[in-house]
Amino acid sequence: MPPKAKFVNKREAERDDSEDELEELDLNATYQKDMVLFCIDAGPSMHQINPSSGTSNLYVALRAAASLMEKKLISSPHDHVGVMVFNTSDTVFKSAQPGEYYRGSHELLTVRQVNVPDTFNIKSLLKxxxxxxxxxxxxxxxAEKQMRIDWALANAGVGIVAAANAGSKRVFYITDNDDPHPFATDPKSTRARKSSLEKMAEFRKLGIRIETFFIGTEESPFQVNKFYADIFEQYDDDDDDDAEGGLQAPKVPKGFHASTEDLKGQEVRRHLWDSAIRFNELESDVSTRETPKRVVFSIRFELGTIGSGITTENGIMRSNVWQIGIKGYSLISKTTKGNPVKVLVDEECGELKEVVTHQHYIDPTTEKTLTKEQIVPAFQFGKTASLRGQVRFQGDELKRIKSLGMLPSLKLLGFKDRSELKFQDNVKHAYFIYPSDIEYRGSKKVFAGLLDSMVRKDKIGLGLFMPRQNVTPVFVAILPQAEEVVKGQQVAAPGMHLITLPFADDVREVPDAVFNNPPAEAELHQVDAAKAVIERFHKSKPFNPDHYPNPALNHHYAVLKATAFQEPLPETMDDHTLPQYDMIRKRTAHLISAFHDEIDKDDRVRHASDTATATSSGTRERTFENDKEILKMYKAGKLSSYTVVDLKGVCDFYRLDKKGKKADLVDRISAHIEKMRK
Structure with a gap:
C-alpha cells in the first residue's frame, strides 16, 4: 500500500501582487534571504603564523568570508553577509548603540546585502x-584578557538581529582556542559556560543557527569536549579523556556509543565542527545553490462544482466551485546570462550610472508623441493597408481572446489510467505543484486526500492549465507523486507534476520510410562487440548534471568577477563536459577498434559506402575512425600538410570548432592535442 501524503503547516512566502513576477520560496522560511554573520576569534593564537602556509588562522577565516561573499554576488545576490571579529583590544560596533553590546568586538562589516565594494575591501585587507x-x-x-564567550555570542546576536528579516539566519563561529575558560585558572568559568548555554537557548527561540568552524592541527587537534561540547551540542567521541586524565566522560548524543574502540578512526562527529571539513562543505554548499527553486505561479485548483450557488443570509451569492490553493515550482529551468546594462560616465562625479531608456510612439504624419490611449492594436486583413482592412481590438479584448476568457487557475477535467500517459506526450519541462493554505484554508488536507487516492488507484488527472495572465491555456496531465523516504530522509516530496500535453498540430506525422524500411538486424558477434564497450563505461550511480557545470556560464561569471575586482581575466575556460580522451583510450581503445572491425566486415556497410562514393560529387570531408594517423602527423610536425577539408575532419573527430582558415585549424588542433598529452 503506498504511503499517505502528509503536509505539515510550514511558513510560506507572502504572495506577490504581480502574477508575472518570479517569487523565490523556501518552504521552511518566511523570507528568502540567507543571512550569515562570521563571528571570528582574534585572540593571540589566531594571529600566529603557520610556517607551512605563511598565513595565520585569522587570515584563513577572513579568506573564507571573502570567498563566500564573492560566490553569493553571483549565486545569491540578495543574501546578507557580515563579519565581526571578537576578543580584540579595540571596540568598534556600527549596528548598535553604546550600552547594547559588550566591549571587545570589532564589527568589520555589518550584516547587509552583498556588494562589490564590501567584498573588495575584505580582499584588499587580505592582500x-x-x-x-x-x-x-x-x-x-x-585583547590582553580573554573575552567571555557568552559576551561574544551576545554581540553576534545583536549584530544579526539588527539586520533585516531573512529566511535563514546563521552565525559562523570560528576559533582555534578549545578552552577559553579553563576551570583551573578562570574563576568565572562556570558563569561563562552557564551564560553561553542561556544565550544558545535565546538563539534557538529567535531562529538563529550556529555553525562552528574549529581550527586545529595534526600536532594539536581541537578538543571540543573541553569547553564547547555542551554549548554547541557537538561532541568528539574519539577523545578518550576518561582513560588518560581520569576526567568524567563527555556526554554522548543519543544514537552514538561512548566506546572509543568502536569509533576509532571513523570521525563520526568531527565533520560537524572540524574547520578542514567545514570550509570545504561551505564551498560546496554555495556552488550547489546557484539556481534556487522558484515559485512561478500561485493559483487556485478547481476540483469541480458543488450543486448550485449558495446565497448567504446577507444576500451575497457564494461560488459553487470546489477549489483549493496551490503553488507551482519550476524544478528544471535553463540558466542564462544576465542581460547587459548600458552605462555611461557621469561628468560631474566620474561614476558609472545606468542608462535609462524611454519608449515613445510618434505619429508619422504630424510627428507628435502619442499617448497610450491613442494607440490601438489592430490586425491587418487583405493586401491593402487601408483602414477598412484593419480589425481593431481593445487591450482587454485581446486578453480575453488569448486566454479564452479563463482566469489563472488549474481546472480538473477528469481522470485516466496511468498507462495512457505516453513518453512522447511531454513537450516541455513539467511543473511541480504543492498545496497552500494561505488563500484557501484546508487546501493541504484536500490535496493530500486527492493525491493518496490517485496513487492508490494508479490514475492521472487531466486539466486545463493557465499559470498566469497573458498566456494561452494548455491541457496538462496531472501526475501524482507519493512521498519517498529512505533511512529517515525524504528522497521525493509528495505532490503532483503538471505535464503539458501537445495540441494536434504539435504532433508530426511519422515518415513513411520508417515503416517501409524495416531495420536490419545486427549479427550476434557485432552485438557482443558493442556490449563490451557499453559495459566498460557502465556506472552504478545515475547521471548527475550538477557534476558538469555550464562552462560558458561559469566563464562569463569569472570574467565579470575579475573585472569587478580588478583582477587578471581568465585565459582559458574550464570545461568538464569535454570527453576524457586519455581514460577512453586506456579503458576501451581495443574494444572500440574491435567493434569497428566487426562493422567494417559487414557487407551491408561496405555496400552503403560504395554507393555513397559513387553518387557523391565534389570533395567530401574526410572522416577519421581513430587518431593514430593524426598523432603521427602531429609528432612529425606535418599537420599543415593536410588539406582544409581533412583538417575539418580532424576537428570533427575531436569535436572542435571547424571555422577559420587553415592556419587557425592547425593551431586549434595542436593546442587540443597538447592538452590531451598533459
Whole structure:
C-alpha cells in the first residue's frame, strides 16, 4: 500500500501582487534571504603564523568570508553577509548603540546585502596581510584578557538581529582556542559556560543557527569536549579523556556509543565542527545553490462544482466551485546570462550610472508623441493597408481572446489510467505543484486526500492549465507523486507534476520510410562487440548534471568577477563536459577498434559506402575512425600538410570548432592535442 501524503503547516512566502513576477520560496522560511554573520576569534593564537602556509588562522577565516561573499554576488545576490571579529583590544560596533553590546568586538562589516565594494575591501585587507604578516595583528590587536564567550555570542546576536528579516539566519563561529575558560585558572568559568548555554537557548527561540568552524592541527587537534561540547551540542567521541586524565566522560548524543574502540578512526562527529571539513562543505554548499527553486505561479485548483450557488443570509451569492490553493515550482529551468546594462560616465562625479531608456510612439504624419490611449492594436486583413482592412481590438479584448476568457487557475477535467500517459506526450519541462493554505484554508488536507487516492488507484488527472495572465491555456496531465523516504530522509516530496500535453498540430506525422524500411538486424558477434564497450563505461550511480557545470556560464561569471575586482581575466575556460580522451583510450581503445572491425566486415556497410562514393560529387570531408594517423602527423610536425577539408575532419573527430582558415585549424588542433598529452 503506498504511503499517505502528509503536509505539515510550514511558513510560506507572502504572495506577490504581480502574477508575472518570479517569487523565490523556501518552504521552511518566511523570507528568502540567507543571512550569515562570521563571528571570528582574534585572540593571540589566531594571529600566529603557520610556517607551512605563511598565513595565520585569522587570515584563513577572513579568506573564507571573502570567498563566500564573492560566490553569493553571483549565486545569491540578495543574501546578507557580515563579519565581526571578537576578543580584540579595540571596540568598534556600527549596528548598535553604546550600552547594547559588550566591549571587545570589532564589527568589520555589518550584516547587509552583498556588494562589490564590501567584498573588495575584505580582499584588499587580505592582500595587505599577504604582503605584511603582522598587518592583521595591527588591524585587530588581540585583547590582553580573554573575552567571555557568552559576551561574544551576545554581540553576534545583536549584530544579526539588527539586520533585516531573512529566511535563514546563521552565525559562523570560528576559533582555534578549545578552552577559553579553563576551570583551573578562570574563576568565572562556570558563569561563562552557564551564560553561553542561556544565550544558545535565546538563539534557538529567535531562529538563529550556529555553525562552528574549529581550527586545529595534526600536532594539536581541537578538543571540543573541553569547553564547547555542551554549548554547541557537538561532541568528539574519539577523545578518550576518561582513560588518560581520569576526567568524567563527555556526554554522548543519543544514537552514538561512548566506546572509543568502536569509533576509532571513523570521525563520526568531527565533520560537524572540524574547520578542514567545514570550509570545504561551505564551498560546496554555495556552488550547489546557484539556481534556487522558484515559485512561478500561485493559483487556485478547481476540483469541480458543488450543486448550485449558495446565497448567504446577507444576500451575497457564494461560488459553487470546489477549489483549493496551490503553488507551482519550476524544478528544471535553463540558466542564462544576465542581460547587459548600458552605462555611461557621469561628468560631474566620474561614476558609472545606468542608462535609462524611454519608449515613445510618434505619429508619422504630424510627428507628435502619442499617448497610450491613442494607440490601438489592430490586425491587418487583405493586401491593402487601408483602414477598412484593419480589425481593431481593445487591450482587454485581446486578453480575453488569448486566454479564452479563463482566469489563472488549474481546472480538473477528469481522470485516466496511468498507462495512457505516453513518453512522447511531454513537450516541455513539467511543473511541480504543492498545496497552500494561505488563500484557501484546508487546501493541504484536500490535496493530500486527492493525491493518496490517485496513487492508490494508479490514475492521472487531466486539466486545463493557465499559470498566469497573458498566456494561452494548455491541457496538462496531472501526475501524482507519493512521498519517498529512505533511512529517515525524504528522497521525493509528495505532490503532483503538471505535464503539458501537445495540441494536434504539435504532433508530426511519422515518415513513411520508417515503416517501409524495416531495420536490419545486427549479427550476434557485432552485438557482443558493442556490449563490451557499453559495459566498460557502465556506472552504478545515475547521471548527475550538477557534476558538469555550464562552462560558458561559469566563464562569463569569472570574467565579470575579475573585472569587478580588478583582477587578471581568465585565459582559458574550464570545461568538464569535454570527453576524457586519455581514460577512453586506456579503458576501451581495443574494444572500440574491435567493434569497428566487426562493422567494417559487414557487407551491408561496405555496400552503403560504395554507393555513397559513387553518387557523391565534389570533395567530401574526410572522416577519421581513430587518431593514430593524426598523432603521427602531429609528432612529425606535418599537420599543415593536410588539406582544409581533412583538417575539418580532424576537428570533427575531436569535436572542435571547424571555422577559420587553415592556419587557425592547425593551431586549434595542436593546442587540443597538447592538452590531451598533459
Amino acid at each position: 595587505q596581510a599577504e604582503a605584511d604578516p603582522d598587518h592583521l595583528r595591527n588591524a585587530f590587536p588581540p
